[in-house]
Amino acid sequence: MDNRQNPEEKILEAARLVFHQKGFNGARMQEIADLAGMNKALLHYYFRNKESLFEKVFNETFAQMASKMSEIFLSEMTLMSKIQIFINFYLNFISRHSFVVQFIINALHDKPEQLREIILKQNLVPELMLEQIRKQLREEMGLDIDPLHIYVNILGLTVFPVVAKPLIQSLFRITDERMDVFFEQRKKIVPTFIENALKGYEKDKSLL
Numbered sequence: 001m002d003n004r005q006n007p008e009e010k011i012l013e014a015a016r017l018v019f020h021q022k023g024f025n026g027a028r029m030q031e032i033a034d035l036a037g038m039n040k041a042l043l044h045y046y047f048r049n050k051e052s053l054f055e056k057v058f059n060e061t062f063a064q065m066a067s068k069m070s071e072i073f074l075s076e077m078t079l080m081s082k083i084q085i086f087i088n089f090y091l092n093f094i095s096r097h098s099f100v101v102q103f104i105i106n107a108l109h110d111k112p113e114q115l116r117e118i119i120l121k122q123n124l125v126p127e128l129m130l131e132q133i134r135k136q137l138r139e140e141m142g143l144d145i146d147p148l149h150i151y152v153n154i155l156g157l158t159v160f161p162v163v164a165k166p167l168i169q170s171l172f173r174i175t176d177e178r179m180d181v182f183f184e185q186r187k188k189i190v191p192t193f194i195e196n197a198l199k200g201y202e203k204d205k206s207l208l
Contacts, residue, residue, distance in 0.1 A: 008046050010036040015057050019099040024054050061097050062104070063121070065090070073129045079136040083154060084191040090158050091183050101162050143201055150194070157190045 005013070014035035018027045029050055033043040047053035072086050094101060133147035161168065161183070169179060 007036075007038060007042060010038070011043055011046055011053070012057060012060070015053050016061070016097075019054060019057055020097060023099050023102060024050070027054075029053075058100065061100055065093055065097075065100070068093075070129070073132060079133065079140055080191065080195055083194055087154065087158055087190050088187050091162075091187055094158075094162050095183065098162065101159060105163065137198075141198055141201075143198065145201065150198075153194060153197075154190075157193065158186070161186065 011032065014032045015027075018032050018035065027050065029043060030040055032053070033040045036043065047056065068089055069086065072082050072089070075082065077085070130147040130151065133150055134145075137143045137145055137147065137150070165179060168174060169176075174182070
């Protein structure tokens with residue numbers, strides 16, 4: 001930890017590392033306190049329990065992702081450029097903050113409105129983003145598709161492999177190194193897959 005940081009900054013930096021490595025259930029407040037270079041009593045002075053600390057870390061981390069999503073999808077780039085850049089950003093981001101995905105999945109059941117509040121605070125208005133995708137589908141590809149399908153397809157093709165990583169590794173006996181290669185490959189495969197699917201719609205408008 002950087003000695004120039006104040007105690008709360010040290011705690012948050014340590015917590016990010018521990019939550020990333022062990023997730024919420026595996027993390028221990030004592031371990032976070034040790035990594036931050038302070039006693040557990042001081043840690044509890046700033047954060048009374050693991051839940052409040054995790055929520056703080058998650059909010060800050062997810063805010064970074066939401067802000068970048070807004071920057072990408074509301075930019076003037078072509079739709080396929082946006083999809084390519086977002087997928088690259090997302091897979092890089094989630095490899096450094098794997099705890100975010102599991103927290104989001106849990107929050108979808110327990111606190112769905114909390115996620116929306118965090119998103120809106122980053123000036124990322126989901127409806128505006130979808131409308132921008134709809135507009136570009138029409139102008140660039142002549143397609144009248146509900147943009148929610150496009151966005152959900154992007155999420156499904158990128159989020160699911162991260163969530164299912166333990167199952168994939170166990171089922172196919174894949175090492176961590178091989179999984180790293182797999183995720184690097186998906187940065188190219190997923191945008192190409194989506195682009196080819198949209199081209200299929202262009203050729204056969206009866207699918208719409």
